Structure formats: structure tokens, C-alpha cells
Amino acid sequence: MELTLRALGVLAALGLAALLTHFFEPAALSDAQERGPATPAGARGPVELAPNPDRWMHPAGPVTALLGVLFALIVIPYGPDLVPRDLGIGVFYFIVVVDFVVLGLSLGGWGANTRNSVDVYYRATAQLVAYVVPLGLAYIGAIMMARSLSTVSIVDAQAGMWFVVLQPIGFALYLVTGLMQAYRPPFVEPFAAFIEHGVYGASFAWQALLWRLALSSLLFLVAAMGAVLYLGGWRGPLLPGPVWMLLKTFGLMAIMVWGGSRVPLLSTGRMLELSWKVLTPIGLANVLVVGALILLGVGPS
Amino acid sequence: MSFAEAAEWFAFVILAVISVAGALGMATTMSMFRSGIFLMASFIGVAGLFVLLSADLLGLLQVMMYIGGMLVMILFMVLFSHDPGGSMMADMDMSLIERFFSLGLSSSPDKEGMDMERHGHDGMDMGGQGGHDPMDMGGQGGMDMSMTTPVKRWAAALSVTLGGGLVALLLLRPAWPTTDTTPNPESARMIGELLMSKYMMAFEGAGLLILIGIFGAVLVARPGAYPDRDARDAYVTRDLPPAPIDEDPPPSADAHVPPEALEEVTVSGAHRDEAGGPPPQNETGQAASESLDRDS
Numbered sequence: 044m045e046l047t048l049r050a051l052g053v054l055a056a057l058g059l060a061a062l063l064t065h066f067f068e069p070a071a072l073s074d075a076q077e078r079g080p081a082t083p084a085g086a087r088g089p090v091e092l093a094p095n096p097d098r099w100m101h102p103a104g105p106v107t108a109l110l111g112v113l114f115a116l117i118v119i120p121y122g123p124d125l126v127p128r129d130l131g132i133g134v135f136y137f138i139v140v141v142d143f144v145v146l147g148l149s150l151g152g153w154g155a156n157t158r159n160s161v162d163v164y165y166r167a168t169a170q171l172v173a174y175v176v177p178l179g180l181a182y183i184g185a186i187m188m189a190r191s192l193s194t195v196s197i198v199d200a201q202a203g204m205w206f207v208v209l210q211p212i213g214f215a216l217y218l219v220t221g222l223m224q225a226y227r228p229p230f231v232e233p234f235a236a237f238i239e240h241g242v243y244g245a246s247f248a249w250q251a252l253l254w255r256l257a258l259s260s261l262l263f264l265v266a267a268m269g270a271v272l273y274l275g276g277w278r279g280p281l282l283p284g285p286v287w288m289l290l291k292t293f294g295l296m297a298i299m300v301w302g303g304s305r306v307p308l309l310s311t312g313r314m315l316e317l318s319w320k321v322l323t324p325i326g327l328a329n330v331l332v333v334g335a336l337i338l339l340g341v342g343p344s
Numbered sequence: 345m346s347f348a349e350a351a352e353w354f355a356f357v358i359l360a361v362i363s364v365a366g367a368l369g370m371a372t373t374m375s376m377f378r379s380g381i382f383l384m385a386s387f388i389g390v391a392g393l394f395v396l397l398s399a400d401l402l403g404l405l406q407v408m409m410y411i412g413g414m415l416v417m418i419l420f421m422v423l424f425s426h427d428p429g430g431s432m433m434a435d436m437d438m439s440l441i442e443r444f445f446s447l448g449l450s451s452s453p454d455k456e457g458m459d460m461e462r463h464g465h466d467g468m469d470m471g472g473q474g475g476h477d478p479m480d481m482g483g484q485g486g487m488d489m490s491m492t493t494p495v496k497r498w499a500a501a502l503s504v505t506l507g508g509g510l511v512a513l514l515l516l517r518p519a520w521p522t523t524d525t526t527p528n529p530e531s532a533r534m535i536g537e538l539l540m541s542k543y544m545m546a547f548e549g550a551g552l553l554i555l556i557g558i559f560g561a562v563l564v565a566r567p568g569a570y571p572d573r574d575a576r577d578a579y580v581t582r583d584l585p586p587a588p589i590d591e592d593p594p595p596s597a598d599a600h601v602p603p604e605a606l607e608e609v610t611v612s613g614a615h616r617d618e619a620g621g622p623p624p625q626n627e628t629g630q631a632a633s634e635s636l637d638r639d640s
Contacts, residue, residue, distance in 0.1 A: 095431070097449065100378070132401055132532045139408040146384075146411050149418075153377055156429070168415045175412060192532060 049127045056116050056127075060263035061256045067293065068262065071300045072228070077308060079231030080243075080258035087240050090247045097154035104151020104242065105253035111143025112260045118194050119267045122277045122284030126195060133194040134182055137268060141224065144261060145171045148233060148242060151254070155245035159238040166233040166241075167226075169311040173318040174223035180326025181220055184213035184333045185272040188342045198276030200343040207273040209342055212329045214273045216322060218295075221265040222303045223314065226258065229306045230314060266295040355396055362389030373445040374438070375430030380418035382445070384410050398527035401535060 068081045118133035120126035130136050145167055152163030186192060188209065189200035207214045223230045234241040242254055270276055270291035277284030279291075309317065336342060366386030370379050387410040394403035422428040430449045438446065528534065539547045 097375075097378075097429075099447070100381070130400070131529050132404065135401075135532075136404055139404045139411075142408065142411040145415065149415055150381065153429075165419065168419045171412060172416060 053113060053116050053127050056119065056121075057113060057256070057260055060116070060260040060267075063293070064259040064263045064296070065255070067296065068259070068300055071297060072304050076304055077228060077231050077234075077236055079226050079228055079234040080255075080261075081227075082234070082236075082240050082243065087243060090251075091157050091159070091239060091244055092247070093156040093160075093245075096156045096245075100150045100154030101156075101246075102154075102250060104147045104149075104154060105246065105250045105257060106147070107150055108144045108147025108257040109253050111140050111147065112257045112264060114140040114143070115264050116260070119264070120194050120198060120271065120276055121288045123195070123199075125277075125285060129193055129195045132192045134186060134192045134197065134268075134272075137194075138179065138182065141261075141264065142171070144257065147257070151242045151246065151250075152233075155242065157245050160242060160245035162238045163233045163241040166238075166311050170223060170226070170230065170233060170314060173311070173314040174220045177216060177318055177322035177326045178220040178224060180323065180330060181213055181217040182272065183326075184210045184329050187330070187333050187337060194271050194276075198271055198278060201275040201278060203343060205273065205275040209336060210273070210329060210333055212325060212332065214269075216326055216329060217269050217273060218299055218302070219322060220318075221269055222299055223318075225262045225265045225299075227262060227300060228303045229308045230303075231308060232311050232314070235308075262296060262300075263292065266299065267292045269295045352396065356393070359389045359392040359396065362386070363393070368441065369445040372439075372442045373430065373449075374433040374442065375446065375449055376421055376425050376428040377418060378430065378445075378449075380414055380421060384414040387414075399531075401532045 069078070069083060072078050072081065115137050117127045118130055118137050120129070148167040149164045152160045152167065155161075185197055185206050188206060189197040191197060191200070222228075226234055234243065238244070243251065246254055267288070270288060274291045274295065276291070277288040279287035282290075363386050366382045366384075366389055369382035370386060373379050373382060388407055391403040391406035391410075394400075394406065427433065430446060433446075
């Protein structure tokens, strides 16, 4: 009974996340630029299907990606008791499970077997290599201060002060790598127009719907995790917890989408360069700074 | 049997089937890409078994390593192999299990005959060199002999013996220690503390090894590793800034481009070598030609 309730809660969160992102994101982007996964159906060319798609992997792609998003929603807290499941290693679980989106893109892209969709596999994997290390470093700062991997404990540790005040570098790092993880501008290469919007150009009907659902929710997920790690999650005066959580999530989404769309697009090679030459050293420096702060007694006791 | 126990059994059976079927599929499918995905599925199934044994951290670590690592590994495998999608071999004679795990692979209808014919000749040559095996599946014409080797029977016998021996060892083991203690919810913290205290030398040593590996890769790829510039240009892409998105080649409407035209398309988008050396073999070019290879 309780299990069913929790499962329904996760499904409701998915619906809400996808719905809100779906209407929010196009409003924040202008028509002229690349929109990545938020490209509306009318702005795309016709769906191109290969004569010989892989009949197992092509449909497995969107299902895998959506499963990853669903699993990740399990650890997002909306209040002290409003979390589908508070795992002891929640943040680590989150990082792992969101990787299923990349696996889904690879399966779906390869399985569709058109020239453009196979490109999605190459580019999505390269993007994974680019973001995975700095993203982990961006998480580590918050985890070090909270001394826990549980999302609820991390929010509780920010009762006195949000981590964004103590670790502005880590927060900025999270914003950039989060955009990379969510395939939002300027990191839209797997969904760029010149490869017919990636998997969108090679899937139709229910598959396109599942892709849209998974990729819309992905931005929400990344922003929600950012709110948990750096903005104090559900904590805030006057308003109830879930409202604060949603407000922070959407504030973060607005910052990310607005800021990202004002930067020129980056190719995969540039992303790798940015990641290994800039973001990774910054992340390591952030870890050092946070360690020093903890030794100095700053942060939650 | 309570509901929880039944659920556990159910989960165990599902995960065990995924692990075994994944390993079987990895060895028998004709598609390299699918083979890698099957291997990943097998490992994820094993990770699920870890989680069932309350070793959450271990299971998640395994999933993390194998999704990211395996995707990158498959990427390199695909870039280097001749027929990563298995479409050339999809229509040849296969044993039942190979056919099952290769379901849904097929070459494009118009190219099928040509591929089969070409491959058939290759197979004949190799069969002639390797000696004819009377235990071959008896197929004629379309069968690709290069898939069967004379040592196949020996390999099968060896693997069955070894596998049987391992299972027998497990079954004949005198006693399985069981315990009723509940797993510690703080296991992640304890593993971290152990890694940073008791096993610190091993942990840091592994980190150092990986670092040296990275240094080695950079060293091998660095410009000075070749006697002169021309020698390097013949093997390695120059360290030019990658092409921005809008300079990439436009997707060609016709998938069946003749090879010369394909070369032109992929090179025109990439940066030309101003020294006039061989065309750069950067990732974009490789990727584009690879996907076209699969299509044709």
C-alpha cells in the first residue's frame, strides 16, 4: 500500500516535472537559436526512418532513458517527510541512475540506424566523458560539508546557511556541468539541427513522446538536485516546503536556461577541452577550498 | 512464503536470467555493438544481485563503472571494427542461439545479395587455409566459414569442462556460512573509512597507477613521439581546434554516396591540413564515414 503510494508519487513528480518544463523552457528561449531537446515538433523536419532499424534497441532507447529519470526522481526530496525514498547513498545513486539517459540515447541512436541518429551515440558518449568528472567534483563539495550522501541530510545540513554562500565556485561548476548533463544550450550537440535533432529526427509516436518526457524531466531533475545540493532544498520561511522546493528548482532552471542560451554553442571537442582544461581544475580547487573551510570550522557542525 | 520473500525470489530469478542471458548474448550475437550492450546488461544484472544482498554501494559502483566505461569502450570498438552493426553477417547460417540473439539485425534489402556474395568468397578462402571441418553446420553457399574455426569443438569442450568444474566446486562446498545479522546502513561510510585508513596504500597506489596510465597515453600521443612531422601527420590528427557545429558537413540526403564523394564530404567539414599532408582523420570524419558504412 505504502509502496504503491510512493510509486504514484514518483509518477506524479515525473508528470509535473515534464509538464512544467515543457511550458517553461520554450518561453525562456528565443526562436532563432538552437533549442536542443526543447525543439518543438513544428520546428523539426520530417522524421527519417532507416529501412532496417534495430527492432530491439530502437524502442529500448526511450524506455531506458525514461526509466533512468524515474529512478532518479526517487531520491528528490520535497519536504522533510515528502521524499519517495531517502536512500543512505542517495546522491551517489542519483549520479549513477541519470547515466541511464546516456545509455538510452546510445541505444536509441544506434538502433534507429540512420546516419544522423548514429551520430547521436558518438556525440552523447563524448559529452558523457566531458561532464562526468567535473560533475562529480561539483557534488563532492556539498557532500563534504554535509558529511552524508543522503539528499535529506544534505538539505538538513543547510539549515543555517545555504551551501551556495559557502561554495560559490562549486555552485557555478554545478550550473555548467548540469547544463551539459541535461543537453541544454550551449551543450546541445547530440540534439543539434544539423543532425536533424538527434533521436527526435528518428523516432515517432510513442517513442517520441517518451523521449520528450524523459528529456524534459531531465532539466527539472538537474535543477532539483542543484536546489538540494546548494540552495537548501525545501527550507525557507513562510511558504510550505514543497513550494519552496519547486520555486528554487524553477529559479535554477531559469538561470541555467537563460544563461546558457546567451553563450555561443559548443561542439563536443570544445566541451571536452572546457571540461578537462577548465572545469576539472576548478573542481579540484573547489574541493581544496571546501576542505580548508571545513578544517577552519566553517559550515554545519 | 511471505510477500517479501516471494518478491526477493522473483527479483533474484529476473536478475540471474539477465546476467546469464546477457553473457550468452555477448558471445553469440553478430553485432559488435549489441555484444557490448549485452555485456553491460550482464554486469548490471550482477549489480542487481549485489543490491539484493544488501551491498547497495557495491552494486551502484558496478553500474556506474560499466555504463560509462562500457559505452566509451563500445565507441572505440565501433570506430575500429569493420562491421559493428552485424548487418553483413545477419543473414548467414547460424545456430539457433546465435539466430536468437541476432534477431532483428538485417542488412538493407538492396545491398544484401552483394554483401553475402563478397563474404562468401572471403569465407571460402579462409576455410581453405584453416582446413575443412566436417562438423561445420553443413551450410552451403551463403555460409561464412570464417565464423567457424577448427578448434571450435576443443574450445567448447574446454569451456564446458571448466564451467562444470566451477559449478561442482560451488555445489560440493561443505557448508555455506549463513548469518542473521542485518546489514549496516552506514556501510558506505565504513567502506570510505576503511579505504582511507587500513587500505590506504592500495587505494592511493591504484590512483597513482591510473595517473601514470594517463601520462602514458598523453606521452604516446604527443607531437614529439614521431621522428618527424610528416611521420606524425601520417598517423595522428593534428591538434587543431575542432570544427564548430555550424561548419560540420550537412547531412547528405542520399545514403549511398560513392566512396570518393564520401571522402570529399567528410573532409570538407573538417579542418584541412595546411601543410598539405594526408587528410586529417578526426573524430567527425571517422564518425560520419562509419555511420555511412553501416548504412550501405
